[in-house]
Amino acid sequence: MSTLNTSITTDTAQRETTTQDAVSMAKEKPAEAAIEYGKTVGTPFADDAKFCLRDVEVFYGDTQAIKGISLDIARNEVIAFIGPSGCGKSTFLRCLNRMNDSIDICRVKGRLELDGQDLYDPKRDVVELRARVGMVFQKPNPFPKSIYDNVAYGPRIHGLANRKSELDDIVEDSLRKAGLWNEVKDRLDAPATGMSGGQQQRLCIARTIAVSPEVVLMDEPCSALDPIATAKVEELIAELSQSYTIIIVTHSMQQAARVSHRTAYFHLGHLVEVNDTDKVFTAPEHELTESYITGRFG
Ligand SMILES: Nc1ncnc2c1ncn2[C@@H]1O[C@H](COP(=O)(O)OP(=O)(O)OP(=O)(O)O)[C@@H](O)[C@H]1O
Numbered sequence: 692m693s694t695l696n697t698s699i700t701t702d703t704a705q706r707e708t709t710t711q712d713a714v715s716m717a718k719e720k721p722a723e724a725a726i727e728y729g730k731t732v733g734t735p736f737a738d739d740a741k742f743c744l745r746d747v748e749v750f751y752g753d754t755q756a757i758k759g760i761s762l763d764i765a766r767n768e769v770i771a772f773i774g775p776s777g778c779g780k781s782t783f784l785r786c787l788n789r790m791n792d793s794i795d796i797c798r799v800k801g802r803l804e805l806d807g808q809d810l811y812d813p814k815r816d817v818v819e820l821r822a823r824v825g826m827v828f829q830k831p832n833p834f835p836k837s838i839y840d841n842v843a844y845g846p847r848i849h850g851l852a853n854r855k856s857e858l859d860d861i862v863e864d865s866l867r868k869a870g871l872w873n874e875v876k877d878r879l880d881a882p883a884t885g886m887s888g889g890q891q892q893r894l895c896i897a898r899t900i901a902v903s904p905e906v907v908l909m910d911e912p913c914s915a916l917d918p919i920a921t922a923k924v925e926e927l928i929a930e931l932s933q934s935y936t937i938i939i940v941t942h943s944m945q946q947a948a949r950v951s952h953r954t955a956y957f958h959l960g961h962l963v964e965v966n967d968t969d970k971v972f973t974a975p976e977h978e979l980t981e982s983y984i985t986g987r988f989g
Pocket residue numbers: 751756774775776777778779780781782783794
């Protein structure tokens with residue numbers, strides 16, 4: 692009996708493996724064949740480039756995660772990065788404020804410029820860079836401090852306020868911009884960890900913008916939020932885009948369509964297509980983009 696059970700289980704497992712292999716071969720093989728190394732269809736370049744990125748390659752040890760990507764990111768645009776899990780969106784995003792520096796086995800090659808200056812210049816002050824290019828993560832990560840101190844943290848270490856009243860103004864202004872002021876103005880001394888997830892995420896956005904960054908990188912900022920909190924963050928992105936350049940990684944195509952001007956489609960470490968967001972979702976140029984947005988893989 693037990694032998695029979697084992698053989699049924701093994702047989703089922705083998706069948707599942709075989710089916711999965713077939714599905715992934717069907718997906719992976721033609722996908723690789725449809726991509727030309729270093730080539731992106733659509734409009735990857737911009738006149739008013741904040742970031743100019745050329746032939747970017749990223750390696751984790753011997754494994755290449757980013758394969759010859761060239762892209763401009765324009766001043767004050769919102770660009771969405773989309774693509775199947777593991778295609779390199781977070782890796783590429785982290786190149787833009789040198790967050791990958793903290794991963795020992797990670798090497799970044801190519802030309803990466805912010806306002807025409809080499810991002811990877813060894814003389815560059817990385818703390819100053821990360822104030823200019825702020826980042827909001829998937830999971831809200833407030834410090835175990837008060838709401839006030841979370842927002843005041845960056846301005847304090849960067850010496851942005853000379854007096855308490857100036858710091859108060861920065862904190863209020865940042866919380867207002869993050870759409871949180873009315874909810875927290877009476878409890879600024881309360882611990883940030885006692886806020887709801889959506890409030891914590893908006894607090895992290897307030898903390899990022901408190902140091903007046905030029906660029907905000909967002910890696911799936913709404914994936915842990917409910918639809919109401921998501922809508923608030925999306926409204927905020929629309930407002931922030933008046934003054935900042937925003938790069939958002941998202942698994943939600945509706946979100947990319949709602950918030951971004953251009954959309955970049957990544958696949959297996961390649962940047963396959965960049966186009967105006969409307970075009971990507973209504974008339975994609977590349978067959979792989981089309982397969983992804985119509986749900987054939989991802
Ligand atoms: N710290 C790391 N060390 C080694 N390999 C890594 C590391 N981070 C990412 N990778 C690899 O690099 C590739 C790209 O990963 P990345 O996290 O950038 O993908 P992603 O598009 O953001 O995926 P997801 O949508 O799941 O977040 C994957 O093959 C991943 O396994």
